[in-house]
Amino acid sequence: MDLAGLLKSQFLCHLIFCYVFIASGLIINSIQLCTLILWPINKQLFRKINCRLSYCISSQLVMLLEWWSGTECTLYTDPRDYPKYGKESAIVVLNHKFEIDFLCGWTLAERFGVLPASKVLAKKELAYVPIIGWMWYFLEMVFCKRKWEEDRKTVLKSLLNLRDYPEKFFFLIHCEGTRFTEKKHQISMQVAKAKGLPGLKYHLLPRTKGFAVTVRSLRNVVSAVYDCTLNFRNNENPTLLGVLNGKKYHSDLYVRRIPLEDVPEDEDKCAAWLHKLYQEKDAFQEEYHRRGVFPETPMAPPRRPWTLLNWLFWASLLLYPFFRFLVNMVSSGSSLTLATFVLVFFVASMGVRWMIGVTEIDKGSAYGNADNKQKP
Numbered sequence: 001m002d003l004a005g006l007l008k009s010q011f012l013c014h015l016i017f018c019y020v021f022i023a024s025g026l027i028i029n030s031i032q033l034c035t036l037i038l039w040p041i042n043k044q045l046f047r048k049i050n051c052r053l054s055y056c057i058s059s060q061l062v063m064l065l066e067w068w069s070g071t072e073c074t075l076y077t078d079p080r081d082y083p084k085y086g087k088e089s090a091i092v093v094l095n096h097k098f099e100i101d102f103l104c105g106w107t108l109a110e111r112f113g114v115l116p117a118s119k120v121l122a123k124k125e126l127a128y129v130p131i132i133g134w135m136w137y138f139l140e141m142v143f144c145k146r147k148w149e150e151d152r153k154t155v156l157k158s159l160l161n162l163r164d165y166p167e168k169f170f171f172l173i174h175c176e177g178t179r180f181t182e183k184k185h186q187i188s189m190q191v192a193k194a195k196g197l198p199g200l201k202y203h204l205l206p207r208t209k210g211f212a213v214t215v216r217s218l219r220n221v222v223s224a225v226y227d228c229t230l231n232f233r234n235n236e237n238p239t240l241l242g243v244l245n246g247k248k249y250h251s252d253l254y255v256r257r258i259p260l261e262d263v264p265e266d267e268d269k270c271a272a273w274l275h276k277l278y279q280e281k282d283a284f285q286e287e288y289h290r291r292g293v294f295p296e297t298p299m300a301p302p303r304r305p306w307t308l309l310n311w312l313f314w315a316s317l318l319l320y321p322f323f324r325f326l327v328n329m330v331s332s333g334s335s336l337t338l339a340t341f342v343l344v345f346f347v348a349s350m351g352v353r354w355m356i357g358v359t360e361i362d363k364g365s366a367y368g369n370a371d372n373k374q375k376p
Contacts, residue, residue: 004246008068008348009246016315016336017060019319020319021060023314023318024317025130025131028053028054029130029138029187031273032202032283035335046167046280051117053135054139055115055310056310057135058116059307059309060310062103062107063307063310063311064244065103065104065243066107067303070252072248072300074254074298074299075300075301077254077297079297082148082299084257085255086112086113089169089222090226091215091260092105092108092225092226093175094228094230095180095202095285096177098230099156099179100238101179101230105170105228108228111303114167117165117167118170118172121174121210122141123144124144127143140161141158142155142171149180151210155210157214159214162217163169163218171214171222173210175207175210176207177207177248177292178204180203180204188205191205197276198275200278202336205275208274209271215260216265226257226265227255227271229253230252231251232251252293254295
């Protein structure tokens with residue numbers, strides 16, 4: 001390991017990232033709370049301000065992937081479609097297998113300049129998580145309990161609210177509903193067999209209702225569906241802890257632009273269309289495992305400097321008072337002060353480990369295990 005790699009793996013560096021993220025996030029959440037007074041006066045101004053504020057948080061995670069770990073992202077796509085990316089709103093359908101696939105989706109949005117307003121279909125519980133969840137609330141993210149009978153009305157209402165959104169955005173949706181594991185895959189394929197659907201090797205059976213209502217609600221707002229199939233070279237198994245340790249990964253992302261008018265409006269036909277899409281995604285993954293590349297032309301969208309500049313701004317604003325506070329605590333010589341310092345350090349350590357732990361595959365949602373036995 002070189003000197004830079006050794007430095008990146010040190011817990012002190014991780015603690016600094018965690019401190020800057022938490023402190024800046026809470027400051028931004030507080031500012032977002034103050035912007036609520038704008039909602040009844042000028043809703044579009046509220047939205048534009050919160051897009052910029054939210055970017056200050058989400059871009060810090062993208063910065064870790066792009067600049068700290070130096071992960072490379074190669075895009076495979078039709079060169080005729082490439083100029084349209086970032087110039088239109090789109091529904092992004094991404095496979096859900098890796099711990100950092102959500103981060104790769106955010107990176108795609110960042111490289112095409114639409115990260116500030118981009119949305120996801122997220123679990124309702126996340127709305128109550130400080131920083132990220134609160135940021136998503138002000139960004140009008142679409143939350144669901146993943147029980148369709150309860151979600152139908154709330155998801156539809158949230159999606160319809162986005163029809164007059166003033167910014168271009170990517171709406172990221174993991175149609176599989178939960179991250180891929182072998183156990184969930186076995187259960188999912190049992191459901192597929194029972195329903196007479198073709199089996200999938202690299203994906204879970206997609207859940208069609210959320211996708212269908214998203215397409216129906218955002219028709220004439222988004223221009224296309226971006227079918228995104230992600231994989232990593234040399235059988236890399238990327239983790240958020242690896243990214244935090246500065247480990248460099250090599251991602252390949254195959255993006256197909258499908259005009260929204262090609263997606264059926266009827267719910268049953270839309271469901272059949274989505275199942276066919278996942279069969280095609282499975283074939284692309286099979287080809288990638290065999291040849292090591294996706295179809296179409298490889299491209300490398302350039303990194304934009306704004307994620308790095310944003311982090312440097314917050315770090316320069318917050319680190320000096322933090323280190324001055326630590327020095328004063330240690331130099332005081334008080335046993336109580338030193339004990340408090342050790343306690344704060346321990347809590348911070350646990351906080352970092354918890355934030356990393358929630359992304360780990362073996363701690364993912366149980367959704368798709370027992371629930372998949374009942375309905376897909």
